[in-house]
Amino acid sequence: MPLVLYCYDGSPSNRAVYMCLKALGLEVIKKPVDLFKGEQLKPEFLKMNPQHTLPTLVDGDLIIWDSHVICSYLVGKYTKDDSLYPKDLQKRALVDQRLHFDSGVLFPRFMSITFPLLVLKCKEIPEKKKASVKEAFAFMEKFLEGGEYLAGASYTIADICCISTVSTIVGGLGISADEYPNVKAWMKRCRENLPGYEELNQPGVDGYKRIVARELACDNMPLVLHCFDGSPPNRAVYLCLKALGLEVTKKTVNLFNGEHLDPDFVKLNPQHTIPTLEDDDFVIWDSHVICSYLVDKYAEDDSLYPKDPQKRAIVDQRLHFDTGVLFPRFMNISYPLLFLKCKEIPEEKQKAVTDAFAIMENFLEGNDYLAGDSYTIADICCIATVSTLVEGLRISVEDFPNIKDWMERCRENLPGYAEVNQPGVDAYKGAADRELD
Known part of the structure; x- marks a missing residue:
């Protein structure tokens, strides 16, 4: 026995x-x-x-x-x-x-x-x-x-x-x-x-x-997040905070009003990007890094960001795919549309996004999520971008059944999706629709 x-x-x-x-x-x-x-x-x-x-x-x-x-x-x-x-x-x-x-x-x-x-x-x-x-x-x-x-x-x-x-x-x-x-x-x-x-x-x-x-973070030096709801990277951090059960003091930075270029903010973050996180006297930016930092410091377990070197490497690769492929192709459309007031999305830019979707389709072959059978910060970061591309910029995933199913799983299973991601997607869609219609 x-x-x-x-x-x-x-x-x-x-x-x-x-x-x-x-x-x-x-x-x-x-x-x-x-x-x-x-x-x-x-x-x-x-x-x-x-x-x-x-x-x-x-x-x-x-x-x-x-x-x-x-x-x-x-x-x-x-x-x-x-x-x-x-x-x-x-x-x-x-x-x-x-x-x-x-x-x-x-x-x-x-x-x-x-x-x-x-x-x-x-x-x-x-x-x-x-x-x-x-x-x-x-x-x-x-x-x-x-x-x-x-x-x-x-x-x-x-x-x-x-x-x-x-x-x-x-x-x-x-x-x-x-x-x-x-x-x-x-x-x-x-x-x-x-x-x-x-x-x-x-x-x-x-x-x-x-x-x-x-537990102590709530009253001793609360987390402060400089953010803007319409931005996918900001919503990725919101989703991560929700998954960890962490409270944060949100300080909205309006990109359209150029508030990220204010001297006080540039002093805090010389790259003047959002989201930017303050944890006591530590300041960090880039949504992917913020999410990995929060999990490493505050999570009860490593399911969102595994400690196993091989599993972590897969998650990191997917995070960099968002940083280096998905998000730049999103911004290639978003910046001209919302800031330069272009009124259409060029075909070649739409194709660049669907090319990225084709790569993701392969990531998801045989997997429920981007790095395996359970969601990680890779899914949290990528869904914030992909949901905005699909719902906000009208780029279809009908040709990508794995992505379509993954999006549905994220909507159903990621803590706080409807509460902290969907409103930002809807707000972005409203802004994009005004330019495209």
């Missing part, structure tokens, strides 16, 4: 078990349970674990929970080497004390911040709670006096359990350990020496950090 672990990657306790399994060389079947969707409260899970906590381990007929207990059980059952959890009574007592320090001090203080922040949607971390965490760090500083690890000269399950909590507090909540040199040095040793740290712990810390950043 294989080991089965009900788990959630963002939780420190779950990641402690992952590292323990790695250290023991054990395989496990992972069954994710989404805490934010309340899946731990489903009747079938409650029947298995009435405390409805994660992680929960199933080993044959045995069902146990609490990461500290799971780790000690796994070591006791599956390894003859007792270095991770010594059989010597005094050494084991010291490891147990550190485990209970995690369950009774570190983790509750972490949760006293996490629950209000992520569940109750509080928008700040009270100083009193930060101080309570630092008090726990001060205890750890003493534990580590004269020792490399929490219970002696080599790492044990005490270090595995505590580092998952501490790394999330420091890396995810931004509570510094710089005042505690022993803790800081211990964290570095754990990063370097614990099996699977980078593979199994760090991604969860990074994911938790993005969730926290998204």
